[in-house]
Amino acid sequence: MQADIQELAKELGLGLDLLGCIQCGKCTGGCPVSITTALNVRFLVYEALVDALPDLGGMEELWDCTCCFTCVERCPKDVRPAELIISLRSQLVESGKIPGTIGDALMSIFRQGNPLGFAREDRAAWAEGLGIKSAREGCEVLWFVGCVPSYDMRSQAVAKAAAKVFQAAGVDFGILGTEETCCGNEVRRVGEMGLFEMLVEEGKPLLESVGAPTMVTTSPHCFNTFKHEYNLEGMEVLHYTQFLARLIEEGKLTFSGKVERVVTYHDPCFLGKQNHVFDEPRAVLQAIPGVKFVEMDRIRERSLCCEGGGGRMWFEGTNTEERLAFQRVHEAAETGAEVLAVACPFCMSMLEDAVKVQGLEDRLKVMDILELVAEAM
């Protein structure tokens, strides 16, 4: 059984190394949901190692994992514990034993190319009248807008801010419009490997056919999978914070206005912990005239997960009382910041909800870095 799981992980293209595990607990010790839920990835690895895994069907906490990959980042033996969870999830997906809301999201991606249940033909509705060209016309920068910024009203404001910023900086960019399809980052992480493979098979040639040397993503999740799992040829993949930092450094992005506010920043796991992009978002924020930048205590490699990744946008989790986002917005408020800056549509959603639930709306506003930049143009 142990050998079966190891073999399955290998077939799925995962680097899980069960036999490397020394059961030190570094993974569970750093797992953001290990205190609030029953999930214990170290113990799961142990059960897998000694062939004692229980029936997974009833193990709801398997879906609590946010795939923040803190365990993978810190494991001294390179075991990649989270990939055991992904492997186990893939078995559950195979047998159809998955939470209904995740099933709905996957079905929506399969049918409409987005997890939110919206129609494919409405994907570019937000961009109407903004003078954004189709990437098909040829462009230097392919902007991958992403599902949430395309459909979610709050995130559409971020997409619009991005368009404004790119235009002001004179970037030759285009979008794929209704042809743009979910990147599949979360699809892979909930274990729906078949659907993910299909998305790559269709997505890779589509993205490469644009012929743009650079792709910029709004979301760190799209950025992550395009960068590491698509094997895109002739195309550099950047998160927008990296792209903006570059524009600022080259003098192409300048500010005429000011944002006179105290701002703190929340590192998205898929940008920070997993891709070590820590400095660029901060450089962009600090370049905005008027911004007084302050840091929280838990930042960079020690940043607290917002709990929105790994399929958690479509699954409430087994503990809805003690959300990490609740804790996070208090940490942000304690710094005296008026704005909690984010760089990820999932973080935006989780943290903005938390601000409301925790009654911090008078003190703290959640804004995307793009919105702050646009405000200072």
Added chain:
Amino acid sequence: MASRPRIGVYICHCGTNIAATVDVEAVTEFAKNLPGVVIARHYTYMCSEPGQALIKEDARKLGLNRVVVASCSPRMHEPTFRAASQEGGVNPYQFEMANIREQCSWVHHDRDEATAKAKALVVAAVAKAARLEPLEDREVGVTPGAVVIGGGVAGMVAALDVAEAGFPAYIVEKSDHLGGHVADLNRTFPDLEPVAEWLPGLIERVQSHPNITVFLNAQVARVEGYVGNFEVTVSGSKVSGSGLGEPGTHSLQVGAIIVATGYKVFDPHRKPEFGYGLYPQVITTLEMERRLAEGDLAVDGKEPEHVVFIKCVGSRDKQLGNPYCSRVCCMISAKQAQLVRQALPDTRVTVFYIDVRTFGKRGEEFYDEARRSGVRYRRGNVSEIYRRGDRVVVRVEDTFLRRTLEVEADLVVLAVGMEARQDTDEIATLLKLPRSADGFFLEAHPKLRPVDTAMDGVFLAGCCQGPKDIPDTIAQARAAAASALIPLLRGTVPVISETAVVDPELCAGCGMCVEVCPFGAPALDPLWGVSRVNAVLCKGCGACAVTCPSKAIQVRHFRPDQILAQVDVLVE
């Protein structure tokens, strides 16, 4: 002209090791008919006394001038049979070995095929033996004295042994003082003995020894020569009775070199999850030594209520490229935790660990003492540290409780491991020393030659070879000194005879042999523009011979005609 070959061939059964798979009688009969073979025999154990006696007696009675033994690997018994041949009056370099055990009987099952292969190995060995020339063993003189690189405990102890044996020892220390990392320690495990009670005495013995010269702020700039006769150029200041001299360059002539360059303390900034450098409450075991020495355990002027130790920081970590255990951190943690309990009996002390490795003499007992003193051992590798008020929170899974904890602490001590020093590379280049995958210097053999290196006359002592505690360091330093004393006391070193020779008529002076040689043996003669090989440095590896475009370099005992003769009989 070489004498006509009269070859004796001996097939070994090696008990049943060979005889069970190879038809030794058939191989013997086959060998009898090979050109130049005067006699062929088989015997149960050729390496035994009676086995060797067969060679000696045949050689004398039949006037043999070549001997071939088909048995095990030459790494096993070539010296044995060379000696036997010599006693029988055959030049030891006119002996050849066919490996029909490791390369035949041990790796094959089919008796017929194995026998055919054994015959092939024997016919090739006989063909080569017929063309072997007699060579002479030589020796060169030794310059008395040793250079010791590094003035820590290992270097000082090694230098003292060399000096006590009556030879000059030169310590080359990079910093401005002797004592190394141990000088930064307070008390040592497992006896909690204050370092101040023995280290100053050791330093004093070194400094006052008439045979020891110390260089401080010093580095080795250049090393030339070979075992027995090294020339080491040192830049730095010589210590004399009146103090530290002016910086300068010193040329030292010695017969041996002991490398005792020590280690680097792991820098916990590379583990960002611990917030080292960010939180004043998070310190290293080395910083804790100073605090314990000064009796100052207060944080922000307050006695700590809870002190947490975290083990394996920078060790057993593949991601950092430090997969090894640093071997001392478990004992250091047990020591410091006990000392905290002694100094502050009301303070809670917790050690978080992956495994407790308090091996070695008095190690387990010391761990017992630590627990009995009230230190709490909890199993779990701490994952993260963050701030809570004026304390820090240690986030860790107690793997026995199967529960993730947020443990508040006032002082967190990171048990930092050992790493290879950054200048290991420079020393490795200067001395042509190989390093193991972990970055430390590589010993010549992990069991049999633990203080030797690939370079004759260069020995390793202390943590430059791998993490170790003070007793192990001193044991290794004394072993290195004893090994260095072998050539110094003998006064001569043997020189192998299977070395490269240059035919100056063929050499074009291109210098490719100089580039390819890992031992620095060939050099271009400035006057004649041709390559010359220093036979003392040459190990006979043959890299130059196969590189030389004009085939001007040949390795004695492995000349092209000898090798090709082996090949020819095999392809026939």
